[in-house]
Amino acid sequence: MSEAAGGPLFFKVVTVEEARRSVLEALGWSTASRARGVEELAIEECAGRVLAADLVAPEDVPGFPRSTVDGYAVRAQDTYGAGESLPAYLVLAGELRMGEAPEKPLGQGECMAVATGGALPEGADAVVMLEHTETPGDGTVAVMRPVSPGENLVRPGEDIREGQVVLPRGRVLRPPDLGVAAALGYTRLPVYARPRVAIISTGDELVPPGEKPGPGQVRDVNACALAAAVRGEGGIPRLLGIVPDDRDALDRALREGLESDCVIVSGGSSVGARDLVAGALAELGEPGVLVHGVAVRPGKPVIIAVARGKPVYGLPGHPVSALVTFYLLVRPVIRYLAGADPFPVEPTVRARLGRNLASRAGVEEYVRVSLTREGAQLVAHPVLGKSGLISTLARAWGLVRIPAEATGLAEGEEVEVVAIPPL
Ligand code: AMP
Ligand code: MG
Numbered sequence: 400m401s402e403a404a405g406g407p408l409f410f411k412v413v414t415v416e417e418a419r420r421s422v423l424e425a426l427g428w429s430t431a432s433r434a435r436g437v438e439e440l441a442i443e444e445c446a447g448r449v450l451a452a453d454l455v456a457p458e459d460v461p462g463f464p465r466s467t468v469d470g471y472a473v474r475a476q477d478t479y480g481a482g483e484s485l486p487a488y489l490v491l492a493g494e495l496r497m498g499e500a501p502e503k504p505l506g507q508g509e510c511m512a513v514a515t516g517g518a519l520p521e522g523a524d525a526v527v528m529l530e531h532t533e534t535p536g537d538g539t540v541a542v543m544r545p546v547s548p549g550e551n552l553v554r555p556g557e558d559i560r561e562g563q564v565v566l567p568r569g570r571v572l573r574p575p576d577l578g579v580a581a582a583l584g585y586t587r588l589p590v591y592a593r594p595r596v597a598i599i600s601t602g603d604e605l606v607p608p609g610e611k612p613g614p615g616q617v618r619d620v621n622a623c624a625l626a627a628a629v630r631g632e633g634g635i636p637r638l639l640g641i642v643p644d645d646r647d648a649l650d651r652a653l654r655e656g657l658e659s660d661c662v663i664v665s666g667g668s669s670v671g672a673r674d675l676v677a678g679a680l681a682e683l684g685e686p687g688v689l690v691h692g693v694a695v696r697p698g699k700p701v702i703i704a705v706a707r708g709k710p711v712y713g714l715p716g717h718p719v720s721a722l723v724t725f726y727l728l729v730r731p732v733i734r735y736l737a738g739a740d741p742f743p744v745e746p747t748v749r750a751r752l753g754r755n756l757a758s759r760a761g762v763e764e765y766v767r768v769s770l771t772r773e774g775a776q777l778v779a780h781p782v783l784g785k786s787g788l789i790s791t792l793a794r795a796w797g798l799v800r801i802p803a804e805a806t807g808l809a810e811g812e813e814v815e816v817v818a819i820p821p822l
Pocket of ligand 1: 602617619666668669715716717
């Protein structure tokens with residue numbers, strides 16, 4: 400398949416699934432985490448980072464029984480049979496103050512005023528809501544409705560149990576996870592170092608976005624779009640700039656790129672005379688080129704190599720192809736290098752297809768769609784246009800996958816739309 404393997408560089412097309420597996424396997428997936436290292440950060444800095452160790456609860460949360468309502472702490476038994484016409488009269492034995500431990504236990508026939516979240520005294524096993532009481536003014540509280548034991552309170556450890564693994568290693572930390580850490584008294588967390596991802600654009604025609612293109616020139620679209628995509632997956636993009644279609648220049652850029660943890664080249668990945676990426680990747684070292692050509696549209700001419708233990712991608716230059724193949728093939732690997740699950744459960748929506756879609760059998764296809772709402776129903780409208788037209792992807796909310804064996808989808812069919820990440 401590669402020159403290193405003795406053959407000429409021709410497409411030997413594999414499926415998306417095969418391409419993903421082959422690179423993850425070459426990187427040692429399923430053995431250990433491939434993250435570069437671990438750093439400890441203040442919890443305020445940890446959103447979106449990947450937890451590097453199981454987080455074990457050192458204590459129960461809550462640490463004491465707490466009321467979940469404003470009302471009166473009671474012994475449930477004392478309220479049995481209470482009703483509007485025959486309330487249970489309990490002696491008001493005090494007020495439980497927020498942030499303070501109860502001073503005395505609750506005796507039989509007594510109640511104590513408590514606010515939401517307040518600590519319950521020994522002897523109390525339920526709370527009556529304020530709305531279900533009256534205060535006649537004689538030092539008693541009239542309870543108009545019975546409560547059962549455990550009603551309107553949380554028990555110690557009901558939220559989190561001491562010794563429990565509350566957050567597993569590899570978790571991409573979300574706001575509630577950081578709340579859990581705070582509840583347990585963790586102010587710093589170990590997270591994996593973010594992988595560095597070098598990004599190289601190739602093509603004699605490319606100029607940086609800040610320059611006015613001359614005749615025949617176009618601005619580099621891919622570098623900044625791919626950098627944002629890398630950041631969205633927890634990577635640190637390293638922009639190495641534009642490289643002309645010149646082997647020496649490309650080799651130099653790749654050498655610099657290999658100082659990072661992953662390299663993404665866009666452009667020059669096909670089999671034309673000016674497509675130099677496959678040849679350059681084949682000479683980077685063992686195991687070399689694993690994939691050249693993936694049965695996917697947009698995006699067929701993708702090259703994936705591993706050299707010095709690092710993944711190196713040659714993505715097609717067409718901006719839509721570059722981003723879709725990033726999403727399908729590079730993203731799982733960046734997540735893996737970040738210490739996270741390469742294949743997370745994706746948020747998707749279901750929609751009715753707004754028109755018929757033809758598709759070639761044997762190629763997995765990803766159709767850009769925008770969404771509209773018709774009553775309770777979402778409708779997915781294919782955004783048509785060639786894969787060089789970046790605005791078509793910008794107009795799309797997400798992608799609909801047409802499996803390789805399908806020859807199309809019919810208007811009105813229900814489809815699953817996966818959002819173009821990060822949402
Ligand atoms: P290639 O994959 O090099 O054959 O390029 C395919 C098409 O994508 C050509 O029209 C290129 O000009 C265009 N292209 C390649 N790289 C980029 C880029 N970084 N930004 C915008 N267009 C690009
Ligand atoms: Mg090119």
